[in-house]
Amino acid sequence: MRWVFRILGALVATVMVLVALVFMLPGEKVAGLAADQIEAQTGRRLTFHGDVRFTIWPILGVKSEAVTLSNADWAGPEPMLTAERLSIGISASDLLLGRVRVTEVSALLPHLNLSEREGGLGNWVLQGGGAAASAGGGGQPQTQQADIPAVSIEKLTLAGASVRYRPHQGKPIELSAMDLVLNWPDPSGTVNVDLNFLPLGAPMRVQAEVGTFASFLSGNVASVGATVSADGGMLRFDGRADLTGAATGRVTAKATNTSAFLAAFGQAGITLPRGLGQALSLGADATYTIDGRLALRDMALDLDGNQLQGALDLTLAEVPQFTAQLNGTHLQVPGLLPAAPGGGSGAPSGGAAASSAGWSKEAIDAAALGLANGTAVLSFQSLKAAGYELGASKLSLTLDRARGVLKLQPAALFDGLVQGQVVANNRNGFSTGGKLSFSSIRLEKALSQVAGYDRMNGEALGELEFLASGNTVDALMHSLSGKGWLEVNKGFFSGFDLEGLMRSGKGNGGSTVFDQLTGSYDITQGNLQNDDLLLTLKGLRAEGAGRIGLGTRDIDYLFSPTIAGVNGGNGLTIPVSITGPWADPKIRPDLKNALQPQIDEVEAEAKERLREKLSEELETEIAPEQDLNEVIRDRIEQEAKDQLQRLLLGD
Known part of the structure; x- marks a missing residue:
């Protein structure tokens, strides 16, 4: 808002001074002499590239073609003001009394080249000639008022105006195709402004009322009401402000198409999901300072029906700084859709969902x-x-x-x-x-x-x-890398029936209900490794270890469930192998390994009976750790030696 106020103030001040200077001309014959006198008094050269003539009917006034007003020495060689045509209407009765009351000023295709230097001095401030002018930027500007009559303007009309505004710091601002109507019927009262322009390529309209406008132009604080309208929405300010742009008051806004409204302010291409402000309304107490700080208090915000209240502090800079506190009730953002499988066309960029083929x-x-x-x-x-x-x-x-x-x-x-x-x-x-x-x-x-x-x-x-x-x-x-732990009380797995697997060897389908699940894990390069899974079910206990591919979306895991034995005896353990992609894992019981303990037990019992029988037959004690094959072999060798000895000895 600061640059809007400064441009408007500079525009009006420049036109007022120009009107006063033109009325110093006694006629076309002495226009050159008057221009020299103006330059001596103001430090600026006023040049008329066409005829200067007075009109009596239907309006008393002056018309001039192709007017140019030179710039300040420090502001560059380009003129501060050029206009293809300038028409000024005056009040004859006031003129007879020595006052200049302008009933209307109209300019065709005017262009203002406005700039500021360090200290806030603008090139629209006209300094006197001589020593004062040559002093440059030192000290305060000394405007020569003695020979310039007081001027008030009732109506100002600009058609096809353009402005280039270069602040001391910051990027230049250029406005074109501006149409301005300013009504100021009371010199000590309120001015009404109606401005249509294309600030950033999109049409915008500003309608404003400024109280005590003369005081406002002098740098004092005045009451201001302004409405900014553009395609898709409007913004309203009611409060107090000065030419520097500092302001305090109430801000209200309403947008039926926020994306189009933001485009008018140079923020084209912003697409908001429904629920985050495709349409919005705003009301807040606002304070803006000349260093670019905006504070919003008692803020009420409606984003597509989502009601929020709170406060916002914003510092406008190349990278804005913000602090916000917002409170809402029941919020919905239906336009922020989950990603489509595989990141297809229906998914927001970088969606997390994926198909069975991958992320x-x-x-x-x-x-x-x-x-x-x-x-x-x-x-x-x-x-x-x-x-x-x-x-x-x-x-x-x-x-x-x-x-x-x-x-x-x-x-x-x-x-x-x-x-x-x-x-x-x-x-x-x-x-x-x-x-x-x-x-x-x-x-x-x-x-x-x-x-x-x-x-x-x-x-x-x-x-x-x-x-x-x-x-x-x-x-x-x-x-992905990381670590963690998990504990689940009462739940179930779908896709396989562990109890059915243990009883019949068929576990695909169905579900497994458990009483508790605990485990910890480490993640390295997208692979989750777990070695301490413990799962308890009714009559079952399962341990697990293996890999879950978070990146590859597959699994290679081994469950080892055990059915409790009868009367406290050893239970039956049937390891279960789960392998393959998440979407279709293969679940296979390892019956060979499951029956191995029973086979080992039968073998051990048979070996014990054979040991006892051999001990009886061989009439010798065979220790459990002795190999029965070696015992039999040793006994056969011994018997062969005994028989051979009897044969040789003839016994």
Whole structure:
């Protein structure tokens, strides 16, 4: 807003001085002499490139073709003002009394070349000649008023005007195709302004009322009401302001098409999902200071029906700085859709969902992390967005040089609570990480939405630390590392029946209900390794170990369930191998290894009976550790030696 006020003030001040200078001309014959006198008094050269003539009927006034007013020495060689035609109407009765009351000023295709220097001095401030003019920028400007009659303007009309405004610091602002109508019937009263222009290629209209306008032009604070209208919306300010742009008052805004409205302010190409402000309304108490700080208090915001209240502090700079505190009730963002399988056309960029073929390889656009720096805190009773449903939660987002930290303080998610933080870093390539603790989480919801796995059900608590890098979801999942632990009380696996497997050897289909599940894990290069899974069921106990491919979306895991033995005896253990892709894992019992203990027991019992029989037959004690084959071989050798000895000795 600052540049709008300064341009408007400079425009009016320049026209007023120009009118006064033109009325010093006694006629065309002495125009050159008068121009010399004007230059001596103001330090500027007024040049008429066409006829200067007076009109009596129908309006008393002056018309001039092709007018040029030179610039300040420090502002460059280009003229400060040029106009193809200038027409001025005056009040004859006031002129007879020595006053100049301008009833109307109109200019065709005027162009103002406005600039500021250090200290805020504008080139539209006309200094006297001589020593004062040669002093340059030192000290305060000394406007020569003695020989210039007081001027008031009732109506100012500019057609096809253009402005180039160069502040002392910051980028130049250029406006073209401006049509301005300014009504100022009372010199000590209110001015009404109607301005149509194309600030950034899209049409915009400003309608404003400024009280005590003369005082406002002198740099004092005045009451201001202004409405800015553009395609898709409007913005209204009612309060007090001065020429520097400092202002305080009430701001209201309403947009039926926010994207189109933002385009008029140079923010083209912004597409907001439904629920985040495709249509919006805003009301807030606003304070703006000349160093670019905007404070909004008592703010009420409606984003497509989502009601928010709170406060915002914003510092306008190349990279804006912000602090926000917002509170909402029941929020919905239906336009923020979950990613389509495989990152197809229906998915937002970098969607997390994937088909059985793998994770999305669509590039993640994280440029938004570098658009601003600051912290925003959002509290709400519920939120539905991107396929997720959150209950009463408090979220804090901090952005710092393309690094975002989302803190969950806590968040009600998957019917449980999640606390901790998630980090997204786009400073040198994209990476993400976090440390979370959770309780009462419904695993069927969490695993289905986060990892596309819906075969495990139950209420979980645990912790998770993770880190990943890459510019696609596929790269992130393959680079994933971390650790954590999990505990689930009462749940079930779908897809296989462990009890049926143990009893009949057929376990595909059905479900496995368990009383408790515990385990810890480490993640390296997208592979989750678990070696201490413990699963307890009614009459069963299962241990597990193996690999779960988070990047490759496959599994290679071995369950070892054991059926409790009768009367405290040893139970039957049947290892279960689970291998293959998540979408269609193969579940196979290892019956050979399952029966091996029983086979070993039968073999041991048979060997013991054989040992006892041989001991009886051979009339010698055979120790359990002795090899029966060696005992029999030794006995045969001994018998052969004895028989040979009898034969040789003739016994």
